[in-house]
Amino acid sequence: MDLTFRDVRAFIAVAHAASFTRAATRLNVSQPALTVQIRRLEQTVGVRLLDRNSRNVTLTPAGRELLPVLQKSLQDMEHVLSDARALGEGTSGTVRLACLPTFAASVLPELIQDLKQVVPRARFYIRDVVADRVNALVRSEEVDIGLTGGDLSDTAFEVLHAGVDRLVVVCPKEHPLARGRRVKLDELARVPLVLTAQGTSVRAVVDAAFENCGYAPEIACEPTYMMTAVAMVRGGLGVTILPATAREVLAEPGLVARPIGDQAFVRPITLIKKRGRTLPPVTEKFIAAMKKKIGATRRRS
Structure with missing residues (x-):
């Protein structure tokens, strides 16, 4: 026979x-029912806990020793139940997210602040990595959801939201490409380019766009991070191609962004989870807020 909350209480x-x-009144149970609960508890622990006569009830020596132990156990289990209910209701828990650095440096901080106002006990585990690593982290279940870029055909993932991120040319204000309202692909093919490294979602889009049109880009540098690419552009090494939503696009007052007049320069953005996995309720709340925020950001860009 196992201990029960009701018997301990x-x-x-x-x-x-x-x-x-008096105890029966406080617990809102009948006195006979309360007596049954006490007897059941005593049978479970194998020792008498209370001495009772017509005038009063007193603890036995075993009862005195077990009382603080059972009180602490009851409090601990009540805390466990409270925490479990909070997790189930989405009023606490950890959002485990892998995402592209573009998103981490732009929308994510504000999104976390917004959710913390609604769910103060929410915690966050964030990995800002390139698209291939996002997918790997979701697959290994180190994170629950991932915001990744590029085409996604892996059946191991379930798509929670899909959108696009338009790419722009970032160049110095005095650069010839800054004079027009849009940049043509053949113009890009004639200038040195600072492109993010192979394996990044932006690079995959750029390479595919040039290959489809039969152009061979002149690649001056291949940094991993967008901020490094911007620094190289500022240093006169070439122009770069970044998502329009990237904070790095506006990080330098001496640089400007120009849209590219080719529909191929669009990066797919996909929010994914591992297929068949249940997400924590707090993560579901975060996803709903993320979809709304991403949609608003895309409409402004």
Whole structure:
């Protein structure tokens, strides 16, 4: 026979009230039912816990020793139940997210602040990595959801949201490409380019666009991070191609962004989870807020 919350709670109530009648009133149960609970508890632990006569109820020596132990156990389990309910209701828990650095440096901080106002106990585990690593982290379940870029055909993932991120040319204000409202692909093919490294989602889009049109880009540098690419553009090494939503696009007052007049320069953005996995309720709330925020950001860009 196992200990039950009700039996332990009944014993503690009787011990504190020193009366079955008063304890039954506090617990809103009948006195016979309370008596059954106490007897059941005593049978479970194998020792008498209460001495009862016509006038009062007192703890036995075993009852005195077990009372603080059972009180602490009850409090601990009540805390466990409270925490479990909070997790189930989405009022606490950890959002485990892998995402592209573009998103981490732009929308994500504000999104976290917004959710923390609604769910103060929410915690966040964030990995800002390139698209291939996002997919790997979701697959290995180190994170629950991932915001990744590029085409996604892997059946191991379930798509929660899909959108696009338009790419722009970032160049110095005095650069010839800055004079027009849009940049043509053949113009890009004639200038040195600072492109993010192979394996990044932006690079995959750029390479595919040039290959489809039969152009061979002149690649001056291949940094991993967008901020490095911007620094190289500022240093006169070439122009770069970045998502329009990237904070790095506006990080330098001496640089400007120009849209590219070719529909191929669009990066797919996909929010994914591992297929068949249940997400924590707090993560579901985060996803709903993320979709809304991404949609608003895309409409402004």
